Amino acid sequence: MNLLRLTGEHLLIVVIAVTIAIAAGVPLGTLAHRRRNAGAVALRITDAVQTIPSLAMFGFLIPLPFLGGIGVRPAIVALVLYSLLPIVRSTLVGLQRVDPHVREAATAMGMTGRQLLWQIELPLATPAIVAGIRIAVVTAIGVATIAAAVGGGGLGTLIFRGVAMVDTRLILSGALPAALLALAADAVLTQVERRLARRRGEA
């Protein structure tokens, strides 16, 4: 049915965008942790991106070659940009929160910087990173409804059609599933976060 297809589309855009944002955001957050200056710049940029209203963002993307235009591609690009900040920031915070004594012990035991990062810092930062991913997913599910404005598809299609036709039921048929999707994603990822924290002895 139509609703199912649109929900699937919606989820697919979100999953692709957040996956790309994780792939870029975790390394950026790590860089921000290791090199304060580069990190400050990265954070400043992701912060600034976050302040662009989402409808305007899609507007800005339309004239851009390669990344922009109309359709699914600019929708994903916009969502990646919005998802970046919570992921970069939570990666940075998670790494900064690692007990300095634990870091000192690992160094004194003869771990290289890379071993310290992969064996100690990133595993200990994982619950925080998952928290960032959760915020990114929930935000992206909401922002993705607006992607329909540039032909990105998803549940926003119903909302925009409803607005054009002044049909509240049609608007709700898009808005409610989107809200439920966000709530469900939030619940699932909160569980993952808790479980990770418990396993790592923080809860």
Place this chain on the structure above:
Amino acid sequence: MSDPAVAYRDVTVTAPSGAAILDRITLTIKAGERVAFLGRSGAGKTTALKTINGLVTPSSGIVEVEGTPLAQQDLVTLRRRIGYVMQQPALFPHRTVFDNVATVPRLLGWDEPRIAREAAALMQQLELPLDRFASRFPRMLSGGEQQRVSLARALIVAPRLLLCDEPFSALDPLIRVELQTLLIDATRRTTLIFVTHDVREAMRIAQRIVVFEAGRVVADTTPAELPRHEHPLVRRFVASTT
């Protein structure tokens, strides 16, 4: 026993503020010696300890480990040969007791059967029977147990040199004495440098006591001689035990 285990040659460490934390220390520690660095907090004893495994780099002077200046050694390789225990057990919270203890052996590429063998023997000696403790996480252990795991983690590769930075000061007095005994028994063939502000602990563990004050060595003596030492700070330390 040709080269000393550790030698400080005119070592100065300066704080970013310009104040000297260590002020031209010269000191030789023979292989197999058990030395306590005694002093009040801020006296420079912890800094002196950390120059040995390169956690602190001297502003001037040379620190040698087994005859080679630190600047000419690969720090990562060196650190894997030197045990280090701090006041905070600083166990890796996401790793089990066994995996904590196995950290350095795995960095050194030991095979797993050997790690299991050595860990079982050592943990038995430290009264942390492997069958009961191996798969526990650090948060499930008491402070004393955590510190024993921290000792095991440092001793598993049988380092020739063990650095201890007030490892027992956060523990209650009974457990402290228990762990001092375990440490003495487990380090019979190890050069031991033990930082403490507790005179009794220093006298119990060490054969030689080096007293630090304001970044300098003000006394270098033995537990037997310490009560007769004339330096005012040493006399105050000794007085505090009675």
